[in-house]
Amino acid sequence: MLARLQQLITVTLLAGASTWLFFFWRSSALLALAGFVVLLLGYSGFLAIEFVALRFVNRGDPVPRPSWKELAGAWLGETSTAPRVFCWRQPFRSRAFPDQLLPPSVVQGRRGIVFIHGFFCNRGFWTPWLKRLQGTGHAFVAVNLEPLFGPIDDYVPLIDDAVRRVTAATGLPPLLVCHSMGGLAARAWLKVMKAEARVRHVVTLGTPHRGTWLARFSYVANGRQMQLSSHWQQQLDRGALPDRHASFTCWYSNCDNIVFPSSSATLPGADNRLVHGAAHVQLAFLPQVMLATLAMLDDDLRKSADEP
Numbered sequence: 001m002l003a004r005l006q007q008l009i010t011v012t013l014l015a016g017a018s019t020w021l022f023f024f025w026r027s028s029a030l031l032a033l034a035g036f037v038v039l040l041l042g043y044s045g046f047l048a049i050e051f052v053a054l055r056f057v058n059r060g061d062p063v064p065r066p067s068w069k070e071l072a073g074a075w076l077g078e079t080s081t082a083p084r085v086f087c088w089r090q091p092f093r094s095r096a097f098p099d100q101l102l103p104p105s106v107v108q109g110r111r112g113i114v115f116i117h118g119f120f121c122n123r124g125f126w127t128p129w130l131k132r133l134q135g136t137g138h139a140f141v142a143v144n145l146e147p148l149f150g151p152i153d154d155y156v157p158l159i160d161d162a163v164r165r166v167t168a169a170t171g172l173p174p175l176l177v178c179h180s181m182g183g184l185a186a187r188a189w190l191k192v193m194k195a196e197a198r199v200r201h202v203v204t205l206g207t208p209h210r211g212t213w214l215a216r217f218s219y220v221a222n223g224r225q226m227q228l229s230s231h232w233q234q235q236l237d238r239g240a241l242p243d244r245h246a247s248f249t250c251w252y253s254n255c256d257n258i259v260f261p262s263s264s265a266t267l268p269g270a271d272n273r274l275v276h277g278a279a280h281v282q283l284a285f286l287p288q289v290m291l292a293t294l295a296m297l298d299d300d301l302r303k304s305a306d307e308p
Helices: 002-025 029-060 068-092 123-133 152-170 181-193 213-217 221-225 231-236 287-306
Strands: 113-116 140-142 175-179 201-205 248-253 271-275
Touching: 002 029, 002 068, 029 068, 029 213, 068 123, 113 123, 113 152, 113 181, 123 140, 123 175, 123 287, 140 152, 152 181, 152 221, 175 181, 175 287, 181 201, 181 231, 201 287, 221 231, 248 287
Parallel strands: 113 140, 113 175, 175 201, 201 248, 248 271
Antiparallel strands: none
């Protein structure tokens, strides 16, 4: 569903920009080029507004406030990263790397991974991660969370099925890697299914664990659930054990243009890892984040080899 929608948006933008360029070129090359650039890069202006907003909203946050130089770098990074995700990987490459559930003789005893994308995304978001995992012998499943704008709780059965499939293939609880809203969906699954023992570790990348200021402008179900201190957010950890988040690693940034205040992407008791100067989508593809996360797949093997 999302792939088709983003295909339509991408093709419409390209057609509109090309039509403008062709129509006005003879009368005014400057006007033709200006309109072409505005149509194709207009989203960058909206990104700039988000970065300005996060700097002001972060004034009282304990996370170090970003400098204007950091914000400018993150804005450029997101301007470059966003179209690759939303105009190429998700609409046209979402099935480029299918789920990898190899024969038990290949993947048994090697930990697998479940990828859970965020809001207005699909499994194509993870294309660079899935490509890196090709041929490694690690099983993986990348889910598509649907309905697109439904309640986060509706994604629990999809995640449960993915975890079951990877566990059945490998014989081991998988690693969960979640971007943005995907981290909340994983936590909802953990709570509803009482599934702490069924997962090795959960890595979240820019997840609004306590909501985000931007969600106040959302009118869809999952967007409203991500509002700061929403009722759904408050219920998520009610009655949880104090050490529930010990199995979480939370990557977050002081320049996250979607999840702010920045500290809302952390969890008490988790391994919270701050990255300076990274935007929301950009954060998920930083080499240090990808390498450190994928290294967790082989932690058990290294620990076993170190034991006398």
